[in-house]
Structures are given as structure tokens and as C-alpha cells.
Amino acid sequence: MGDGIVEKVLGIGGFFWRSHDPKGLGKWYEEHLGIPREAESYDALPWVQDAGTTIFVPFRQDTTYFAVDKQWMINFRVRNLAAMVAQLAAKGVGVEVDPEHYPNGWFATLKDPEGNTIQLWEEEPYTPPSAS
Numbered sequence: 001m002g003d004g005i006v007e008k009v010l011g012i013g014g015f016f017w018r019s020h021d022p023k024g025l026g027k028w029y030e031e032h033l034g035i036p037r038e039a040e041s042y043d044a045l046p047w048v049q050d051a052g053t054t055i056f057v058p059f060r061q062d063t064t065y066f067a068v069d070k071q072w073m074i075n076f077r078v079r080n081l082a083a084m085v086a087q088l089a090a091k092g093v094g095v096e097v098d099p100e101h102y103p104n105g106w107f108a109t110l111k112d113p114e115g116n117t118i119q120l121w122e123e124e125p126y127t128p129p130s131a132s
Helices: 022-033 081-090
Strands: 074-077 105-111 117-123
Touching: 081 105, 081 117
Parallel strands: 074 117
Antiparallel strands: 105 117
């Protein structure tokens, strides 16, 4: 192992959490956000993400950025935030759109049926500064 190569993870391979109604919540995520439920056999395809940015940041224990009684918040990248918000609204899901445009894109927030915060993010493509 003296070759200087350091291994690192390649991405998120799964996201697991406790739920009062795992089947019902899985169905909600599938119907509203298009994330297929856990495959019941190896012949069924799991959710395959599009390649892109993933932000991995622990927050302070006393953050108010998401519900104080929850230990996590998930952020999903979306292609078209306005279309996704309209689609959710048509299904009766309340979504709060942040009107501010940030250097890295646009955001909206909603909650799943168990009160977990979900943030939607339409990523602003990164443009490196031009060389002078």
C-alpha cells in the first residue's frame, strides 16, 4: 500500500432512515418525487441517479435550518425547479420556493408525510473565473 493512492468513496450508495410507515412513505416518494421503491428482486432496477454535485455537510446540533426534532434533511437535484414545484402543487403538496437566486442555483422546500424536510435544488452550472 505504499503507492500513495488514497481511496475515497464514489458517491452515496443508499440513504436509510426510520419511518412510522415505510411502505406508505416509499410510495409517497415514488409518486411525488419519482424515486422508485426498493427493488423486490435483483431483476428490478434500483434508482440510478444522474451524475452531478452532492453536498455533504454536517450542521450544528442547534441548527434551525430544518426541523429541530429531525436528525437529517435531504436535498435533491432537479432539472427544472419551476416544473417540479408545479407538479407537486398539482398533487396537493405544499412547497415553499425561496425567491432568492443564490450563486449555486435556486431552492424550494417541502416536507414528506412524516414531517421530514426535503430541499429541491436546481443547480446553477459552475462557470470558472476567466484567466486574466
